[in-house]
Amino acid sequence: MAEVWVADGNTRLEWIGDVSGVAETPLGTVWITNYSEILAVDPSDPSGASDVMITQREGDGPGELKSAHRIAITPDGNVAVHDLGRDAIEVYSPAGKPLRRVQLPFSVQWVKGFAILASGDFVLSGGVPWLESAIxxxxxxxxxxxSWADGAQAEEWMARVVGTGGATHALEDGSLLYSSGAPHSIVRYEFPPAGDGEPVGRTVSEMPELLDAPGDDVLVKGVDDEGVRYTSFNVWYPQSHAVFALDGGRVLNAIRREGEKGDLETVWQLFEPSHEAPDGSTHALVGEGIVSVPYRLWSLCDNGEILATRMDDLGVQTVVRLRMNVK
Known part of the structure; x- marks a missing residue:
């Protein structure tokens, strides 16, 4: 695996506080969101002089966002950005022109996956307080x-919302890959032609013993110095954070967990179609390893490369393009 393109967070992207989405448009530009802004970066221009800020305003005007989150490309080549603050999806042309706003009927919280099916339907994976589903x-x-797929199991409702959901990836044939952290499983969902029926799931792989379900441990409760009780969140609980369909029917999955020394580690798994896969699964694990750099994987490019971020010891994030040598 090699970094074939880098947008340095210390210089070119010094404005970045926390990347919330990265994707490549049909024009070859790379869009980066950081909850408040969208930046379009031209990888062919290392100087950054041609970088364009798509939006940096909070408001209700065309293309304006309250909280820019994940990015996905529509089947017709436009760019969709999930707006956490408005519970909506903002759609732009690849050049950055606002096209339309899709208002959602309810809020999906702690979103871990955003995909657009070949039908044009939007899919969000995360928690909804009054639903026990993950997708x-x-x-x-x-x-x-x-909505479907089981949500996280926990005693407290807030822990269920935080822990529910997993990575998603839409395939060209109209199906959807979904990777759930604990118990760990990867499922491919196929949808009926009518578009409004129940999806049919086929298990790609199941490894229930790989990760421990966090339950209520995603919540961190305590009392501050002034005696006030507080609740915060353990965002590094074991979870699946990326799944991609590669050529030849292969599937790449990445999970994040705490290593033996207490540091964060990323485990990459490669699956291939197999008639000998265990427990009725369609794929067998053919490769697994801990990646020394804990990359955060965001999206798969058309040429099979992956857009990701890495963070240095000071918390500065750098956007990279990864080329894998998968044999």
Whole structure:
């Protein structure tokens, strides 16, 4: 694996506080969100002089966002950005022109996956307080078409919301890959032609013993110096944070967990189709390893390379493009 392109967080992207999404547009530009802004970066221009700020305003005007989150590319080549603050999806042309806003009927919280099916339907994976499901599907106008897949198990409702959901990846054939952290499983969902029926899931792989379900441990409770009780969140609990369909039917999955020394480590897994896969799964694990750099994987490019971020010891994030040598 090699970094074939880098946007340095100390110089070119010094404005970045916390990257929330990265994706490549059909024009070859790389869009980066950091909850408040969207920057379009031209990888062919190392100087950064041609970088364009798509939006940096909070408001209700065309293309304006309250909290820019994850990015996905629509089947017709436009760019969709999930707006956490408005519970909406903002759609832009690849050149950055605002096209439309899709208002969602409810909030999906602690989103861990955002994908757009070949049908144009939007999929968000995360917690909804009044639903026990992990995946939520909306049509092109924002209508809720259904929710499915088990949510996290915990005693406290807030822990269930925080822990629910996993990585998603939409395939060209209209299906959806979903990777759930603990118990660890990867499922491929196929949808009926009518578009409004229940999806059919086929298990790619199951490894229930790989990760321990965090339960209520995603919540951190305590009392501050002034005696006030507080609740915060353990964002590094064991979870699946990326899944991609590669050529030849292979699947790349990445999980993040705490290592033996207490540091964060990323485990990459490669699966291939196999008639000898265990427990009725469609794929067998053919490769697994701990990556020395704890990359945060965001999206798969058309040429099979991956856009990711890495963070230095000072918390500065750098956007990179990874080329894998998968044999």
């Amino acid at each position: 939520h599907r909306f049509n092109a106008t924002g209508e809720h078409l259904g």
